[in-house]
Amino acid sequence: xxxxxxxxxxxxxxxxxxxxxxxxxxxxxxxxxxxxxxxxxxxxxxxxxxxxxxxxxxxxxxxxxxxxxxxxxxxxxxxxxxxxxxxxxxxxxxxxxxxxxxxxxxxxxxxxx
Amino acid sequence: xxxxxxxxxxxxxxxxxxxxxxxxxxxxxxxxxxxxxxxxxxxxxxxxxxxxxxxxxxxxxxxxxxxxxxxxxxxxxxxxxxxxxxxxxxxxxxxxxxxxxxxxxxxxxxxxxxx
Numbered sequence: 001x002x003x004x005x006x007x008x009x010x011x012x013x014x015x016x017x018x019x020x021x022x023x024x025x026x027x028x029x030x031x032x033x034x035x036x037x038x039x040x041x042x043x044x045x046x047x048x049x050x051x052x053x054x055x056x057x058x059x060x061x062x063x064x065x066x067x068x069x070x071x072x073x074x075x076x077x078x079x080x081x082x083x084x085x086x087x088x089x090x091x092x093x094x095x096x097x098x099x100x101x102x103x104x105x106x107x108x109x110x111x112x113x
Numbered sequence: 114x115x116x117x118x119x120x121x122x123x124x125x126x127x128x129x130x131x132x133x134x135x136x137x138x139x140x141x142x143x144x145x146x147x148x149x150x151x152x153x154x155x156x157x158x159x160x161x162x163x164x165x166x167x168x169x170x171x172x173x174x175x176x177x178x179x180x181x182x183x184x185x186x187x188x189x190x191x192x193x194x195x196x197x198x199x200x201x202x203x204x205x206x207x208x209x210x211x212x213x214x215x216x217x218x219x220x221x222x223x224x225x226x227x228x
Contacts, residue, residue: 045215045216091157102159105156106156
């Protein structure tokens with residue numbers, strides 16, 4: 001069964017450092033998303049991406065965050081200057097269309113120290 | 114000290130029993146709903162979805178019921194197995210006019226299946 005692949009599975013970074021979280025969506029999917037989940041809390045929407053541009057973003061997705069699809073397979077989330085409160089699980093997801101449910105990756109656990 | 118984070122509703126059932134997990138969604142204009150299962154340390158796993166023009170949909174061992182009048186969604190799991198133990202989230206989608214969906218997740222229910 002096709003999967004959304006995320007790397008790394010765990011990233012530890014110093015506060016103020018930049019991190020890039022990587023995702024390989026399912027190959028025939030056209031819509032891409034990042035969500036995050038702070039430990040013990042709800043999964044929260046960050047950003048959606050379609051046709052090489054951001055479709056929608058949440059209040060969490062401020063100017064410290066950016067996304068990129070640098071080639072035909074990868075979809076990345078960059079946090080420019082990490083804060084302690086950025087510590088969370090970050091999930092990438094993709095979908096083929098509006099009619100089909102999302103597929104989530106297994107997540108990257110980001111720990112900011 | 115004060116605990117941080119959500120206290121999840123919990124449901125504990127015996128193996129073989131049927132489970133019903135409930136969810137109240139927030140937006141009456143939402144038109145698409147998904148149930149996800151999340152095991153510890155993993156991403157949400159799609160279980161079943163339903164569109165707002167339906168009130169019931171069945172899958173393998175699972176049934177989703179949608180009551181738009183009271184904005185309520187339920188997931189029924191038949192013959193619950195230990196492998197069903199996980200946190201279950203409902204998610205709703207409202208087409209905000211963009212090109213694709215944004216999901217809003219509920220806070221989840223922890224299902225524990227006792228052998």
